[in-house]
Amino acid sequence: MNTQDDERLRRLLRQAIAPCRRRELDTDLWPRMLRLLGSRPAPRPWFDLALAALAALGLILFPGAIPGLLYHF
């Protein structure tokens, strides 16, 4: 491939691919990232914790149910 071919290829590529107009983002994303890092996860509702405890109690009292549960996972 000679220099003329290279130049032609560059021209064709420029024609085919539109130049990128916006080179920068509208807003700075770093403050949002910092806010996300600083935010604490939402607390689990007490109802869900009570249900989890109930399920754990059920499995402790009836360990024979564990194979049946595993079968359905």
Add this chain to the structure above:
Amino acid sequence: MKPHPYLRAYMAGIVVPTLFIPVVFTAFIIARFVYRVDAPLERIVIFPVAFVPGLWGLWNMLWVALHSRRRLPLGLHGAITPLAFMPLGLLVARTVGFEIPGLIPTMIAVVLPVAVILYYLIWKHVVGFFNELLGIA
């Protein structure tokens, strides 16, 4: 909404049971070959390995399909799952010739309530997280 919502829903739905397959399989193998449980467990392992992940994916797709019409919370939608899966699991066990003497009353009394609770929590928190991650919820 992002494109291909049902495909996303399927993928989000199969994550939990797919991660659970090695656990289930290991439990079955240990029971059968280490503790010499006198039951052909290899026959019924087909249900958790081959059926359950796909069913979870389809169930999540159903939630996405119904979500626009009916606002049923994801946790409650997931809590219904054992009611549909358990008869199917029993049917598969029976089809492959696995005897389950006296297990059905125990299942209804103990396994079903615990399964409903666990499914509710898993669907609400884990599948919900994956749905959010994939832009479905």
